[in-house]
Amino acid sequence: MKEIMVNYFQSLENGNLPAGQAGKKIAWCTSVGPAELLRSFGFEVYFPENHGALLGATRTAMDFIPEAIKCGYSGHVCSYTTADIGAYLKKQSPLKKHYGMKGAPKPDIIAYNTNQCREVEDWFTFYADEFNCPIVGIQPPRYLDEVSQDEVDLVVKQFKKMIPVCEQVSGQKFDLDLFKKTIKLSREATLLWQKVLKTSAAMNAPLSFFDGTIHMGPIVVLRGTQIAKDYYTTLLAELEENVKNNIGFLPQANSRIFWEGMPIWGKLRMMSDLFIANGAAVVASTYCSSWVFDQFDENDPWNSTARAYTEIFINRSDKAKEKMLANWFEEYNIDGVVFHDTKTCFNNSNAKFGMPQRLQKTTGVPALIIEGDLCDLRFFSEGQSITKIETFLEQIEDAKVLI
Ligand code: SF4
Numbered sequence: 397m398k399e400i401m402v403n404y405f406q407s408l409e410n411g412n413l414p415a416g417q418a419g420k421k422i423a424w425c426t427s428v429g430p431a432e433l434l435r436s437f438g439f440e441v442y443f444p445e446n447h448g449a450l451l452g453a454t455r456t457a458m459d460f461i462p463e464a465i466k467c468g469y470s471g472h473v474c475s476y477t478t479a480d481i482g483a484y485l486k487k488q489s490p491l492k493k494h495y496g497m498k499g500a501p502k503p504d505i506i507a508y509n510t511n512q513c514r515e516v517e518d519w520f521t522f523y524a525d526e527f528n529c530p531i532v533g534i535q536p537p538r539y540l541d542e543v544s545q546d547e548v549d550l551v552v553k554q555f556k557k558m559i560p561v562c563e564q565v566s567g568q569k570f571d572l573d574l575f576k577k578t579i580k581l582s583r584e585a586t587l588l589w590q591k592v593l594k595t596s597a598a599m600n601a602p603l604s605f606f607d608g609t610i611h612m613g614p615i616v617v618l619r620g621t622q623i624a625k626d627y628y629t630t631l632l633a634e635l636e637e638n639v640k641n642n643i644g645f646l647p648q649a650n651s652r653i654f655w656e657g658m659p660i661w662g663k664l665r666m667m668s669d670l671f672i673a674n675g676a677a678v679v680a681s682t683y684c685s686s687w688v689f690d691q692f693d694e695n696d697p698w699n700s701t702a703r704a705y706t707e708i709f710i711n712r713s714d715k716a717k718e719k720m721l722a723n724w725f726e727e728y729n730i731d732g733v734v735f736h737d738t739k740t741c742f743n744n745s746n747a748k749f750g751m752p753q754r755l756q757k758t759t760g761v762p763a764l765i766i767e768g769d770l771c772d773l774r775f776f777s778e779g780q781s782i783t784k785i786e787t788f789l790e791q792i793e794d795a796k797v798l799i
Pocket residue numbers: 445474475476477512513514515516740741742743744770
């Protein structure tokens with residue numbers, strides 16, 4: 397994993413070499429944005445959200461958020477956005493220390509998809525202005541119960557509108573075969589990633605949610621490449637071997653937990669240790685499943701890509717989300733669900749409009765809501781969260797004894 401990520405970031409650094417030297421042009425893209433189309437034009441693809449997660453995981457986000465606030469960004473909007481913009485303004489980045497880069501690579505083109513939130517449009521537009529760089533966006537219909545062909549048609553049109561801009565910036569004509577080839581690689585990697593996650597449906601789950609947040613690196617930043625496909629082929633073989641030998645990440649779990657919402661990046665280790673110390677296995681999540689695009693089909697490249705990126709969990713109505721969650725609870729044999737009510741990401745917080753209560757009624761799976769944030773740890777109370785989680789896990793175990 398380390399080698400893959402170092403090579404990935406190094407290829408971005410090379411992308412910024414002066415003209416005439418090796419290196420490709422750079423596209424910035426949202427994490428569930430049109431990466432396949434960009435790769436088909438030969439762009440190296442950089443994901444600012446990945447940088448946001450790095451700022452969270454290294455706990456440097458809080459050093460940078462105030463810089464963005466000074467520029468007029470509220471401290472209550474997406475802390476990926478504020479941390480990333482603040483780091484840019486302060487000309488600092490953990491990419492220097494961890495990957496030997498000068499900082500985030502300069503974009504030649506910026507692309508976003510508001511299938512996840514409108515924040516990405518504001519965030520990316522800031523950079524388009526800063527770098528005086530072309531920006532292209534996809535704005536699909538949101539909060540859908542079902543995604544119909546009408547919606548897909550609309551999104552296909554928006555995808556196709558990107559082509560002339562990509563051609564102009566890359567200097568390459570659109571090549572349908574290359575696009576199909578990239579989708580094929582993306583599909584293969586994403587289906588392997590899905591199988592990786594599903595290994596934890598085993599009673600002795602080999603992969604925790606917390607490990608998943610690390611292993612998802614390649615499916616986020618390298619989908620559409622052979623590297624991602626190879627990585628998940630190897631990982632899957634290892635996990636399947638563990639399932640066969642009944643080796644889980646916990647010798648014996650007292651309960652199986654589902655994590656709903658964003659990770660708390662600066663507290664991954666603490667959270668992982670907390671659940672393990674209480675004998676609870678966090679075996680599945682909506683977050684890690686967000687990079688399963690099982691609709692990709694290279695034989696129907698436009699429709700399948702538009703559908704895959706519009707059907708994602710975060711872009712759906714509560715009704716559709718509840719159906720998906722209920723299926724996951726059953727598939728992973730879930731005893732309890734923890735909703736992370738993320739202070740600065742309204743879009744990925746599903747505990748605000750009665751969903752935990754409705755789901756408990758329909759599935760019988762008890763829910764706990766904890767408050768926190770993806771990057772800004774000022775919104776997270778460690779002591780209070782530990783008490784809430786430990787009490788919740790005890791209640792689940794007591795209920796099992798009574799049964
Ligand atoms: S989905 Fe949430 S965390 Fe992700 S970019 Fe949008 S607001 Fe930020």
